[in-house]
Amino acid sequence: MSQFLQTQRRECHLSSSDMATPNRRTALQPVSHSAPRIDIGIKEPDRRKIATGLGRLLADTYTLYLKTHNFHWNVTGPMFQTLHVMFEEQYTEQWQAADLIAERIRALGFPAPGTFKEFLATTSIKEPEGTPSAEEMIRELVDGQEAVVRTARSILAPAEKVDDQPTVDLVTQRLQTHEKAAWMLRSLLQT
Numbered sequence: 001m002s003q004f005l006q007t008q009r010r011e012c013h014l015s016s017s018d019m020a021t022p023n024r025r026t027a028l029q030p031v032s033h034s035a036p037r038i039d040i041g042i043k044e045p046d047r048r049k050i051a052t053g054l055g056r057l058l059a060d061t062y063t064l065y066l067k068t069h070n071f072h073w074n075v076t077g078p079m080f081q082t083l084h085v086m087f088e089e090q091y092t093e094q095w096q097a098a099d100l101i102a103e104r105i106r107a108l109g110f111p112a113p114g115t116f117k118e119f120l121a122t123t124s125i126k127e128p129e130g131t132p133s134a135e136e137m138i139r140e141l142v143d144g145q146e147a148v149v150r151t152a153r154s155i156l157a158p159a160e161k162v163d164d165q166p167t168v169d170l171v172t173q174r175l176q177t178h179e180k181a182a183w184m185l186r187s188l189l190q191t
């Protein structure tokens with residue numbers, strides 16, 4: 001008998017013979033197998049709307065992560081060292097952020113998208129074609145950082161409307177990070 005069933009039997013004060021009876025096992029299900037309904041003070045349609053927005057933010061974050069990592073690998077030219085290191089800092093932060101966004105979607109009661117197919121269907125980030133020059137990589141990443149900013153900003157109003165402070169905090173942090181990254185990347189192109 002699995003540890004789980006042993007625990008459930010103790011909690012329900014049933015004997016081994018009770019557990020062996022199919023009907024008795026079925027009757028245990030509401031106690032042992034049904035998760036409680038989510039009741040965090042935000043109605044299901046509002047949670048769904050916020051989770052959908054966070055799903056788009058996750059798709060953008062993951063796609064920008066992959067693009068930035070790609071450019072870390074493939075950048076060339078006199079700025080190699082600067083860009084190689086800067087891109088690594090950015091993709092590492094984005095990778096960690098993707099986990100936080102996905103887990104917020106789960107806490108709101110919905111599955112987190114986790115396939116390239118789903119990400120490509122909803123992301124607003126364009127995939128690179130071929131291997132761009134170093135300058136073109138910077139331009140593409142400025143565009144990408146700002147695209148994530150726009151997606152993140154669109155989640156603020158629905159989250160604030162229902163006092164979803166954890167989502168507001170997460171999205172605010174994402175806005176700060178991506179706006180700062182866009183500024184730093186853009187500064188590389190200013191003379």
Ligand SMILES: [Fe+2]
Nearest residue numbers: 072073084088
């Ligand atoms: Fe590396």
